Amino acid sequence: xxxxxxxxxxxxxxxxxxxxxxxxxxxxxxxxxxxxxxxxxxxxxxxxxxxxxxxxxxxxxxxxxxxxxxxxxxxxxxxxxxxxxxxxxxxxxxxxxxxxxxxxxxxxxxxxxxxxxxxxxxxxxxxxxxxxxxxxxxxxxxxxxxxxxxxxxxxxxxxxxxxxxxxxxxxxxxxxxxxxxxxxxxxxxxxxxxxxxxxxxxxxxxxxxxxxxxxxxxxxxxxxxxxxxxxxxxxxxxxxxxxxxxxxxxxxxxxxxxxxxxxxxxxxxxxxxxxxxxxxxxxxxxxxxxxxxxxxxxxxxxxxxxxxxxxxxxxxxxxxxxxxxxxxxxxxxxxxxxxxxxxxxxxxxxxxxxxxxxxxxxxxxxxxxxxxxxxxxxxxxxxxxxxxxxxxxxxxxxxxxxxxxxxxxxxxxxxxxxxxxxxxxxxxxxxxxxxxxxxxxxxxxxxxxxxxxxxxxxxx
Amino acid sequence: xxxxxxxxxxxxxxxxxxxxxxxxxxxxxxxxxxxxxxxxxxxxxxxxxxxxxxxxxxxxxxxxxxxxxxxxxxxxxxxxxxxxxxxxxxxxxxxxxxxxxxxxxxxxxxxxxxxxxxxxxxxxxxxxxxxxxxxxxxxxxxxxxxxxxxxxxxxxxxxxxxxxxxxxxxxxxxxxxxxxxxxxxxxxxxxxxxxxxxxxxxxxxxxxxxxxxxxxxxxxxxxxxxxxxxxxxxxxxxxxxxxxxxxxxxxxxxxxxxxxxxxxxxxxxxxxxxxxxxxxxxxxxxxxxxxxxxxxxxxxxxxxxxxxxxxxxxxxxxxxxxxxxxxxxxxxxxxxxxxxxxxxxxxxxxxxxxxxxxxxxxxxxxxxxxxxxxxxxxxxxxxxxxxxxxxxxxxxx
Ligand SMILES: Cc1cc2nc3c(=O)[nH]c(=O)nc-3n(C[C@H](O)[C@H](O)[C@H](O)COP(=O)(O)OP(=O)(O)OC[C@H]3O[C@@H](n4cnc5c(N)ncnc54)[C@H](O)[C@@H]3O)c2cc1C
Numbered sequence: 022x023x024x025x026x027x028x029x030x031x032x033x034x035x036x037x038x039x040x041x042x043x044x045x046x047x048x049x050x051x052x053x054x055x056x057x058x059x060x061x062x063x064x065x066x067x068x069x070x071x072x073x074x075x076x077x078x079x080x081x082x083x084x085x086x087x088x089x090x091x092x093x094x095x096x097x098x099x100x101x102x103x104x105x106x107x108x109x110x111x112x113x114x115x116x117x118x119x120x121x122x123x124x125x126x127x128x129x130x131x132x133x134x135x136x137x138x139x140x141x142x143x144x145x146x147x148x149x150x151x152x153x154x155x156x157x158x159x160x161x162x163x164x165x166x167x168x169x170x171x172x173x174x175x176x177x178x179x180x181x182x183x184x185x186x187x188x189x190x191x192x193x194x195x196x197x198x199x200x201x202x203x204x205x206x207x208x209x210x211x212x213x214x215x216x217x218x219x220x221x222x223x224x225x226x227x228x229x230x231x232x233x234x235x236x237x238x239x240x241x242x243x244x245x246x247x248x249x250x251x252x253x254x255x256x257x258x259x260x261x262x263x264x265x266x267x268x269x270x271x272x273x274x275x276x277x278x279x280x281x282x283x284x285x286x287x288x289x290x291x292x293x294x295x296x297x298x299x300x301x302x303x304x305x306x307x308x309x310x311x312x313x314x315x316x317x318x319x320x321x322x323x324x325x326x327x328x329x330x331x332x333x334x335x336x337x338x339x340x341x342x343x344x345x346x347x348x349x350x351x352x353x354x355x356x357x358x359x360x361x362x363x364x365x366x367x368x369x370x371x372x373x374x375x376x377x378x379x380x381x382x383x384x385x386x387x388x389x390x391x392x393x394x395x396x397x398x399x400x401x402x403x404x405x406x407x408x409x410x411x412x413x414x415x416x417x418x419x420x421x422x423x424x425x426x427x428x429x430x431x432x433x434x435x436x437x438x439x440x441x442x443x444x445x446x447x448x449x450x451x452x453x454x455x456x457x458x459x460x461x462x463x464x465x466x467x468x469x470x471x472x473x474x475x476x477x478x479x480x481x
Numbered sequence: 482x483x484x485x486x487x488x489x490x491x492x493x494x495x496x497x498x499x500x501x502x503x504x505x506x507x508x509x510x511x512x513x514x515x516x517x518x519x520x521x522x523x524x525x526x527x528x529x530x531x532x533x534x535x536x537x538x539x540x541x542x543x544x545x546x547x548x549x550x551x552x553x554x555x556x557x558x559x560x561x562x563x564x565x566x567x568x569x570x571x572x573x574x575x576x577x578x579x580x581x582x583x584x585x586x587x588x589x590x591x592x593x594x595x596x597x598x599x600x601x602x603x604x605x606x607x608x609x610x611x612x613x614x615x616x617x618x619x620x621x622x623x624x625x626x627x628x629x630x631x632x633x634x635x636x637x638x639x640x641x642x643x644x645x646x647x648x649x650x651x652x653x654x655x656x657x658x659x660x661x662x663x664x665x666x667x668x669x670x671x672x673x674x675x676x677x678x679x680x681x682x683x684x685x686x687x688x689x690x691x692x693x694x695x696x697x698x699x700x701x702x703x704x705x706x707x708x709x710x711x712x713x714x715x716x717x718x719x720x721x722x723x724x725x726x727x728x729x730x731x732x733x734x735x736x737x738x739x740x741x742x743x744x745x746x747x748x749x750x751x752x753x754x755x756x757x758x759x760x761x762x763x764x765x766x767x768x769x770x771x772x773x774x775x776x777x778x779x780x781x782x783x784x785x786x787x788x789x790x791x792x793x794x795x796x797x798x799x800x801x802x803x804x805x806x807x808x809x810x811x812x813x814x815x816x817x818x819x820x821x822x823x824x825x826x827x828x829x830x831x832x833x834x835x836x837x838x839x840x841x842x843x844x845x846x847x848x849x850x851x852x853x854x855x856x857x858x859x860x861x862x863x864x865x866x867x868x869x870x871x872x873x874x875x876x877x878x
Contacts, residue, residue: 119767163621174619176628177596186855193851196593197765199831199875200846201637201856202582205595205628209621229677253537255560255649295678297712354617358537386619387538426619434622441622442612449603449611450624452862456855468623 022078023058026102029070034061034108045103046096048088050433053096056083056103063108065183065191065218072216073189075102081465082187084212086126086158089150091350092431094162094211098466104216106157112136113219120224121180126157126217133222142224145172148427149335157217163209165427167260167334168291170385172225174427176208181221184214187458191218206453211429212464214457228293231259232303233321233330236310237284241265241368241380244286245360247313248384252357254309256302260291261385262334267344268379268392275340278333279326284316288384289334337381338392344379345394349406353417354426357387366416367391374405374412388426389417414440430468439470482527484602484610484641491639491868492608494521500871503635505546505577508569511752511761511834512581513634515841517872523639525576531555532642533616540599540616542644545576562650564591568749576640582632585748586682587706589796591648594631600644601627603637606864611638618646635870636878637863651681651708655718656740659705659725659733660698661685667772669703669728673795674768676724678717680796681708684747685772688790689803692750694743701791703730706744750792751801752834758812759805760820760835760843764827767798777826778802785819787812802830813839824848846875 026035036042036059046055057080062068075082081101088095097103106127114123117140124133130151133144147166148154154164160182165174172178181195182204194203207214238244244263251261264272264280264287273280280287288310292302307318321327341348355363364380367389371378382390393409395402414424414437424430424437438447451469454461494501500518504510505525528546535541536559543552549570556562566585567573579594588594600614603626613626630640661669666685673683686693687701695702703725707717722733736743752761766774771793782789782804792801804819806812820843823830828849832840853876860867860878872878 118769163625165619169619173592173596174621176625177592192855195851198829198850198852199582200632200850200852201859202595202628202632203852203855205625205631209625214624226679249537252539255539257539257649295709295713295716297716298710301710354619356535356538356540356616357618358535383619387617388619421616423615423617423620423622425621426617427621429621430623438623441615445609446612447623449605449609449613449626453624453626453629453859455862456858 022074022080025074026058026060026071029074030060030062030067034063034067036061045085045105048090048093048095050091050093050431051096053093053098053432054100056097056100059103059105061105061108065185068104068185068216068218069189069191071102071104072185072187075462076188076460079462081462082216083464084157084161084216086155086161087129087153089154090158090162090431091352091428092425092433094429094431094464094467096432098432106155109218117142120226121221122224123219123221124156125219126155128156130154130156130159137224138227141227143227144178144222145225146175146178149338156220156222160208160217160220161210161212162427162429165383165386165388167262167383170261170383171257171259176205178223179204179208179220180223182207182217183219185216185218187215187460187463211431211467213454213467215463230296230299231291231293231327232299233327234290234303234306235280235319235321235330236288236290236315237281237317238286238288238315240285241364242361243314244288245364245384247288247310247315249358249360250309250313251306252385254305256305258290258306258385259293260289262289263287263380263382263384264289264334264337265380267377268337268381271340271343271379272333272337274343276333276336278329280333281317289330334381341379341392345377345396347397348379348392348394349410351389351391351393351410351413352425352428353413353422354386354388355417355420355422357385359420359422360384360387363389363416363420363422367413370409370412370416374409376405376409383426386426387422432467435468435470438468484604487523487604487639487641488608488610490521490523491604491606494868495607495866498866499868501868503639503870505574505580506548506569506572508567508573509577509581509583509752511754511836511840513873514845515873516870525574528641535616536561538616539647540618540644541647542600542616542642543575544642545640546574549573549575549578556647557650560650561647563594563597563645563647565594566748568752570745575643579631579643580633580635580640584799586684586794586797590679590681595628597645597647598627598631598643599646601630601640602642603630604639604641606638606866606869614644616644634874636860636874637869639869653709653711653714654740655707655714656736656743657705657721657733658695658736659703659730660696661700661702661730663699665729666700669725669730670768670772670793670795672724672728673705676717676720678707678709678713678720680705682706682744683795685793685795686747689750689753689792692753693747704743704747706740754834754836755805757809757836758807759803760812760816760837760840761801761803761833762823762830763833764800764802764830765798766800768795771798771800774827775800775802778823781822781826782819784822785815787815787819809837812837817842820844850875
């Protein structure tokens with residue numbers, strides 16, 4: 022098989038040396054098996070050829086963007102071929118008049134906005150990993166980000182996809198064509214239905230005015246009360262992010278972003294829109310957070326100050342190294358009115374398991390990201406993290422929430438799927454997979470519960 | 482009717498191979514093909530319960546038979562909305578509007594109806610009750626089944642319940658009408674898309690006289706809708722007037738009597754029929770090429786001596802194009818040939834309305850869609866006995 026791959030794509034596009042392969046055995050969550058080969062396609066035709074060869078040898082194919090996924094999605098758990106899009110990283114068309122761009126899957130998220138920015142445009146989905154994660158990976162995970170509160174997640178910004186299915190067939194989906202909305206089915210399917218080889222995405226016009234405010238609170242509960250109150254008032258700011266004391270202190274130490282270090286919780290609020298509306302929004306939001314017990318309220322005065330506040334937020338994960346040698350990042354989403362309860366429960370769970378928890382999350386969406394600190398050299402701590410992570414999942418479910426708001430199910434959470442969905446719900450999803458990947462060779466062992474092979478999740 | 486009853490009905494029909502035709506308010510029955518077979522009619526109109534109204538979460542869950550107007554009135558109490566922009570909202574149901582994949586003119590600003598869908602309960606052909614998503618606004622647990630049912634014309638599953646996120650409704654809605662004198666149209670349309678205060682909707686209209694008020698100028702007329710806070714709409718008004726002045730449009734008249742109502746009448750016009758003697762097409766285009774494409778379509782219609790009404794949704798680029806004749810007989814004699822000629826130029830033209838019996842013979846789904854094999858395979862997995870709305874969708878699905 023390796024020779025066939027080399028014949029098809031050339032020797033420099035096929036990696037088989039153990040030290041090369043090792044790098045592709047893990048992502049930002051976990052590691053798996055070493056793949057048999059890592060292939061670097063340069064075109065859709067290359068991808069199709071690789072998938073066809075893999076089919077002949079019955080080898081799994083695992084697509085991979087930047088490997089920043091947090092649920093083991095890009096990990097080759099059954100070995101096989103890893104398809105890396107590092108060489109398919111070109112912006113193919115930038116149509117500024119029609120405000121759309123066609124990109125290869127390996128384009129780095131931030132590079133697209135950078136290319137659009139001279140034209141007064143931007144690409145809205147902005148995962149905190151946007152400096153390194155790829156549009157292909159973002160599409161496969163339906164990535165969110167701070168600004169998805171008002172702009173929507175990746176699915177709202179994808180117009181058209183070019184897909185290679187498990188037989189190597191190439192086809193396109195478009196939200197503007199009649200027929201089933203296959204685009205929606207592929208976005209968020211984590212590489213289990215097909216491989217995205219190019220995409221038309223929507224660009225938005227840069228807003229005329231942007232304001233960033235910072236409010237502090239004595240504790241996380243009152244901050245989340247304020248978040249619920251803002252939403253309940255019908256105000257959906259562009260971004261509404263929260264950090265707890267532990268996180269704010271770490272970020273401040275790392276970036277000197279200007280966060281107060283003595284507050285129990287910090288809310289970062291952004292509103293973008295028209296200059297005319299800003300005073301009104303500011304006074305409304307300020308009133309709500311004050312009534313909610315905010316201890317301080319500050320408005321970023323300059324572009325530099327705004328950028329500093331955001332740099333701190335976006336760099337939060339990087340600052341974790343100051344707090345703990347290792348951390349586990351949980352991702353759950355709850356109803357926004359239940360945020361105070363959810364955060365209280367997270368605190369209780371951390372206390373029970375004697376773990377430090379740091380919170381930095383998309384509060385406006387109800388999307389929690391508790392980071393559980395541990396030292397991986399201590400097996401007891403690892404066990405505590407696993408158990409408390411599960412307890413947080415159960416809490417979210419009990420509050421009517423879900424087991425992943427934006428990071429995905431991947432390898433990590435596939436067994437938790439049975440906690441939110443019935444067998445028939447899952448079997449219904451499996452019908453879609455039966456169409457596009459009946460052989461289960463595209464990113465196997467992801468999303469669907471372990472041990473449940475296709476026939477069992479199928480209806481009787 | 483309960484979800485369980487739908488499940489029993491479908492399971493029994495599936496066993497017996499009976500075709501089930503699913504209907505809502507019937508407002509969009511002119512879209513797609515008429516069902517090829519019909520043994521049982523399943524109306525969702527009794528599924529009319531608001532299952533859960535959660536204004537403090539900015540979400541709401543409704544059964545599929547809830548009317549668009551009923552939902553809008555409920556949300557209005559909370560100062561929120563879901564901009565479906567469906568024709569005949571008093572009759573149209575939430576489920577039907579979504580199943581038909583309706584695309585309204587305000588979607589460039591607020592998003593597509595599908596982007597408000599956060600969860601669903603659907604019943605498959607074999608009676609399986611399948612839930613997807615939930616009541617949270619962000620959810621990536623598994624495939625996005627809810628969005629897959631949107632636009633599937635009831636051929637994959639019967640949508641029983643839809644969970645939606647809502648958004649704050651605009652404070653102010655203001656409408657404008659203007660007549661376009663000779664030589665102003667292209668520039669006016671171009672300037673409209675560049676306005677800083679993006680119009681919530683803008684239409685270039687030529688014809689549709691009985692359906693939509695306003696007088697055509699030499700190059701038709703415009704209707705523009707601004708929405709937002711009072712001060713933004715005021716500023717938008719000034720900018721709009723200035724821009725239209727630059728385009729050579731002498732007068733921009735504010736619609737006094739109900740901007741919203743005028744807007745809704747235009748949306749109704751999308752599917753308005755002239756008795757049995759008209760057929761209406763929808764063509765996805767771009768604002769910058771829409772005018773020339775309308776010219777092209779007019780030329781084809783002229784060859785067949787058909788009357789035309791045209792409308793461009795300026796902000797999204799959609800073209801609504803209606804052809805009609807003196808009577809149903811005259812239309813029937815040429816519509817198939819016209820349809821062929823039109824699709825040679827505009828392969829993506831969809832038929833969205835028309836009461837003439839020969840509508841069923843036209844290329845109502847256009848003839849330019851990739852992924853047909855995949856769609857057929859999907860249908861096969863969801864409804865192998867082809868009992869759900871058989872023949873209603875494209876490619877015979
Ligand atoms: C510091 C940090 C911050 C983060 N912040 C956010 C955040 O704010 N919001 C958020 O949503 N996520 C966030 N993430 C998670 C992660 O960055 C996203 O899931 C991102 O979308 C993954 O992109 P990637 O290019 O790294 O993809 P990978 O991790 O390489 O792959 C992710 C999944 O996509 C599949 N895939 C990749 N490319 C393709 C393709 N072309 N076709 C089909 N399938 C493909 C893979 O098989 C895998 O299942 C963060 C991660 C880190 C490390």
